[in-house]
Amino acid sequence: MTDEQIRTEDRVQYTITDDGVADVRMVRADKMNALDDAMFEALITVGKEIAANNEVRAVVISGEGRAFCSGLDFSRFKSMKDGVQRLGDDRDPLGPAKVMAQQTPYVWTWLPVPVIAAVHGFAFGGGCQVAMGADIRIVHPETQMSLMEMKWGLVPDMTGTQMIAGLVRRDLAKELVYTGKVISGTEAAEIGLATRTSDNPYDDAMALAKEIASKxxxxxxxxxxxxxxxxxxxxxxxxxxxxxxxxxxxxxxxxxxxxxxxxxxxxxxxxxxxx
Missing domain, CATH: 1.10.12 (Lyase 2-enoyl-coa Hydratase; Chain  A, domain 2)
Structure with missing residues (x-):
């Protein structure tokens, strides 16, 4: 199946509960929900669909399998090594976000209802930035998180450099960006990158979403x-x-x-x- 033939539901699926909670899941489990072009498009499309649904009162976003999202698909790095750039053209703005990569996390910030990220396994690079787009992040203590773009000679370009300063003390944010260091969910909660830890982040995220939906x-x-x-x-x-x-x-x-x-x-x- 080519990229053009991949459907949104092959990357992201969602249901809406009777009490108005949109349960959004990245479902590319065999690739640890890595971000390819189809995943970028699917996340943006689903975010916009949910934004247009007035019955939705809160959102939970999670990933199936071993990871929340492992970051950029390795095929992207291979193309960069070969000198091929695939940054994405400007598109219709989503608030201040004009390119696909930035709209992917920002759509969750832009949504008019609260969004809770239930994070487990890995949240690397773009995956970490998708989680940062949520209002609240509930993270398993053993989750590994990183803005690791520096490892690949890059900078976080999915809103990360601008959004992290609102979550983490500026000097700590700089350390994370400059080094690409990997931290645990426990440390992420200690510095503010995560809201709190949970041994069952999905269950706790859904419970919180239902509480918000009751208001x-x-x-x-x-x-x-x-x-x-x-x-x-x-x-x-x-x-x-x-x-x-x-x-x-x-x-x-x-x-x-x-x-x-x-x-x-x-x-x-x-x-x-x-x-």
């Missing part, structure tokens, strides 16, 4: 929008966005339902997001 979808979407602005826009703009968000929420049907459910000590019954 008002309008409030959760507004919260993600505001949190993505934090530290990236002037305070005046951020404060104004908070006020715009709160004014849109107070007295809305789902906010009224949240209040009523709390006062009546029952589970809320929220309406789906309606834009």
């Amino acid at each position: 008002s979808p309008h409030a959760v979407r507004r919260a993600k929008e505001l949190m993505e602005m934090s530290g990236r826009v002037p305070l005046e703009e951020g404060f104004a966005a908070e006020q715009t968000a709160i004014r849109s929420l107070i007295g809305s049907p789902n906010q009224s339902e949240a209040v009523a459910a709390n006062l009546e000590k029952r589970a809320p019954k929220f309406q789906s997001y309606d834009g």
Whole structure:
């Protein structure tokens, strides 16, 4: 089967639970979910499909088999050695991301609902950057993680150099990028690259996603929008966005339902997001 004939579902599959959690899985297990052109395209396509579905309230992304994602497919490195460059042309922008490699992790940041990465095995290079695109990373303690592009004479170019500074202390981020060192899931959690560790990252990620999905979808979407602005826009703009968000929420049907459910000590019954 040629690259042109590979279907999205040959690389990434997803289902949506009754409570609105999109369960996204990279399924190229025989290659430890390595990133070839088809995997890049599949991740972007699935991310966009989920973004367009107002029934989705949270997302979990994981990898089948021995790894979350082992990074760039080795065939790419072979072509680089032979002097062939395959960076990808500019395409329709996805926020600030214009090329395929950057859109692959950024689509999960761009999604209007929270995304949780359940990481096990290996998350190397581009795989680590895909995990960094999620809002939250739950990682097995023995997972091996690395921005290892320096090993191949490269720099992290899938948003990694720009996004890591928001997760890890700047000097530690520089050490990871300059050396390409491999760290464990435990160390990743200690320095902030991972949110926390778990012996069952997928199960814990799904449980957290279900908890988030039980909240008002309008409030959760507004919260993600505001949190993505934090530290990236002037305070005046951020404060104004908070006020715009709160004014849109107070007295809305789902906010009224949240209040009523709390006062009546029952589970809320929220309406789906309606834009």
